[in-house]
Amino acid sequence: MKDKFYQYILNLQNQITTKLEEVDGVAKFREDIWERPEGGGGRTRVIENGQVFEKGGVNISAVHGKLPDSMQKMFNVGEADFFACGLSLVIHPRNPMVPTVHANWRYFEMHDDDGNIINSWFGGGQDLTPYYLFEEDAKHFHQTCKIACDKHNPEFYPKYKKQCDSYFWNAHRNEARGIGGLFFDYCKDTSDSELAKQTEKKMSMEDWYNLVTEVGNSFLEAYVPIVEKRKNLEYTSAQRTWQEIRRGRYVEFNLVHDKGTLFGLKTNGRIESILMSLPPHVQWVYDHHPELESEEEKLIKVLMNPVEWV
Amino acid sequence: MKDKFYQYILNLQNQITTKLEEVDGVAKFREDIWERPEGGGGRTRVIENGQVFEKGGVNISAVHGKLPDSMQKMFNVGEADFFACGLSLVIHPRNPMVPTVHANWRYFEMHDDDGNIINSWFGGGQDLTPYYLFEEDAKHFHQTCKIACDKHNPEFYPKYKKQCDSYFWNAHRNEARGIGGLFFDYCKDTSDSELAKQTEKKMSMEDWYNLVTEVGNSFLEAYVPIVEKRKNLEYTSAQRTWQEIRRGRYVEFNLVHDKGTLFGLKTNGRIESILMSLPPHVQWVYDHHPELESEEEKLIKVLMNPVEWV
Numbered sequence: 258m259k260d261k262f263y264q265y266i267l268n269l270q271n272q273i274t275t276k277l278e279e280v281d282g283v284a285k286f287r288e289d290i291w292e293r294p295e296g297g298g299g300r301t302r303v304i305e306n307g308q309v310f311e312k313g314g315v316n317i318s319a320v321h322g323k324l325p326d327s328m329q330k331m332f333n334v335g336e337a338d339f340f341a342c343g344l345s346l347v348i349h350p351r352n353p354m355v356p357t358v359h360a361n362w363r364y365f366e367m368h369d370d371d372g373n374i375i376n377s378w379f380g381g382g383q384d385l386t387p388y389y390l391f392e393e394d395a396k397h398f399h400q401t402c403k404i405a406c407d408k409h410n411p412e413f414y415p416k417y418k419k420q421c422d423s424y425f426w427n428a429h430r431n432e433a434r435g436i437g438g439l440f441f442d443y444c445k446d447t448s449d450s451e452l453a454k455q456t457e458k459k460m461s462m463e464d465w466y467n468l469v470t471e472v473g474n475s476f477l478e479a480y481v482p483i484v485e486k487r488k489n490l491e492y493t494s495a496q497r498t499w500q501e502i503r504r505g506r507y508v509e510f511n512l513v514h515d516k517g518t519l520f521g522l523k524t525n526g527r528i529e530s531i532l533m534s535l536p537p538h539v540q541w542v543y544d545h546h547p548e549l550e551s552e553e554e555k556l557i558k559v560l561m562n563p564v565e566w567v
Numbered sequence: 568m569k570d571k572f573y574q575y576i577l578n579l580q581n582q583i584t585t586k587l588e589e590v591d592g593v594a595k596f597r598e599d600i601w602e603r604p605e606g607g608g609g610r611t612r613v614i615e616n617g618q619v620f621e622k623g624g625v626n627i628s629a630v631h632g633k634l635p636d637s638m639q640k641m642f643n644v645g646e647a648d649f650f651a652c653g654l655s656l657v658i659h660p661r662n663p664m665v666p667t668v669h670a671n672w673r674y675f676e677m678h679d680d681d682g683n684i685i686n687s688w689f690g691g692g693q694d695l696t697p698y699y700l701f702e703e704d705a706k707h708f709h710q711t712c713k714i715a716c717d718k719h720n721p722e723f724y725p726k727y728k729k730q731c732d733s734y735f736w737n738a739h740r741n742e743a744r745g746i747g748g749l750f751f752d753y754c755k756d757t758s759d760s761e762l763a764k765q766t767e768k769k770m771s772m773e774d775w776y777n778l779v780t781e782v783g784n785s786f787l788e789a790y791v792p793i794v795e796k797r798k799n800l801e802y803t804s805a806q807r808t809w810q811e812i813r814r815g816r817y818v819e820f821n822l823v824h825d826k827g828t829l830f831g832l833k834t835n836g837r838i839e840s841i842l843m844s845l846p847p848h849v850q851w852v853y854d855h856h857p858e859l860e861s862e863e864e865k866l867i868k869v870l871m872n873p874v875e876w877v
Binding site: 287289429536542544 | 597599613615622624739740811815818819822823829832833838839842843845846847848849850851852853854
């Protein structure tokens with residue numbers, strides 16, 4: 258499974274970066290290959306100062322070795338070997354009418370001394386962060402997520418949509434980071450399990466692989482049509498300022514609440530690959546509030562009360 | 568003591584905001600009075616878009632009530648009443664040749680059911696974050712800190728200087744946030760204590776009050792002459808970009824590592840008063856490195872290896 262999934266994310270990274278370069282039309286991804294001293298490494302691809310994409314990263318990594326202390330605590334286990342691989346992406350477009358997008362698909366294994374898998378799971382998701390809300394874009398994104406999930410189980414979309422709203426909750430601001438999408442984690446083999454929830458069909462790791470890759474394959478379809486539709490819209494400098502202020506909330510979420518980011522920062526991950534998620538130009542303005550009944554206020558209301566888009 | 572110290576910070580806030588407005592020459596502090604639902608409140612003063620100061624806050628607060636669960640855990644105590652007051656300031660100048668400054672002076676009390684003080688302490692400090700390093704400025708700032716400390720005990724400056732370098736360490740970047748200053752905490756009454764370190768003379772709460780207010784009184788003398796000396800220096804847009812990138816490190820420290828900020832965010836503090844510390848315009852550039860032998864690289868080297876300035 259680990260080789261199969263790693264091959265998948267290698268190919269997916271190529272597909273996504275090729276397509277995004279085509280959409281941008283000017284900028285190219287810069288590639289950095291890095292190694293992890295304790296085992297494994299990654300292939301970071303970053304785009305900057307594009308025509309459409311102001312900054313973004315589409316990174317893969319595959320790391321292995323002894324499970325670090327911090328992960329032992331997190332998973333409540335003792336010493337073990339582990340393998341983890343995944344693709345993470347964050348794209349910050351220049352035009353405030355084009356939403357920021359984040360996606361991640363990952364696979365994790367723990368091994369005993371003889372190299373047998375003692376536990377393994379998939380995780381991931383994709384979510385959208387608009388600065389101006391076009392309801393049809395939100396519907397398109399969620400509809401694409403739903404179609405991918407529904408092929409596997411009609412209960413997955415509502416479940417993972419809800420988990421997404423809950424995970425990307427910027428608690429100290431009492432608002433969501435964006436308008437959500439999907440978020441799933443600890444997707445484990447339940448094919449032999451008496452505990453598998455009755456509301457969820459039993460899932461083998463192969464079944465989860467099929468779901469996760471289905472979602473991964475849906476990413477470009479979920480995002481690119483929105484970019485194409487909005488990338489040439491005109492915008493004012495006030496709208497650009499609003500985007501930069503909202504990007505500040507993105508930074509706050511990633512540095513204060515995002516488990517993946519904090520985990521990477523505290524376990525000696527490759528900092529530049531982790532923090533490629535931070536937006537290029539950001540503002541913090543004291544006690545900023547959008548005007549009543551404005552487009553900006555409309556967004557805030559939706560972020561404070563997540564919507565069922567499909 | 569709590570009334571005395573609260574009066575002190577009320578007056579100090581007035582002194583500092585009056586002086587900084589005078590230095591700026593254009594912008595005025597905006598004042599927001601706020602109340603904490605559980606008891607107490609604060610007086611936030613923020614300056615924005617000044618000629619010299621691009622953004623800054625000089626805030627006081629005095630809060631009281633039942634010790635929140637999170638603070639019970641932090642202090643390893645059970646239920647109790649508490650009182651806390653302090654002044655916090657962060658000033659982000661526009662010109663990259665002028666350093667950012669942070670200072671905080673605070674007093675904390677815990678009470679039993681009859682209102683008797685069962686524990687109390689002072690904390691605080693002041694530290695400087697330059698974007699371009701003028702060694703004479705660093706020396707002036709530290710010298711001023713040292714003079715204030717030396718009046719009380721010659722061992723304080725080296726001790727609190729070291730604690731400052733250690734506290735404001737941006738671990739995931741392997742560098743200090745700035746060039747330091749003073750940081751002290753849990754300054755408790757040792758006048759009756761057998762445990763008082765032999766290297767430190769016994770200190771009553773009155774003695775600590777005298778030290779903390781001595782440092783508070785030194786703030787304007789430590790910072791303003793540096794602002795006056797650098798505020799009219801010319802700078803290039805590349806130097807401004809460098810400042811904005813370095814401000815990103817300031818954000819990273821405050822949101823990832825700063826205990827005060829995280830504590831405020833997680834205990835329902837007044838968000839806008841806490842996050843006034845974040846800089847106005849910030850950039851994140853992927854894998855940015857200053858040129859060899861440049862002024863920018865000179866700064867980084869000092870941040871990676873804190874210097875004894877006096």
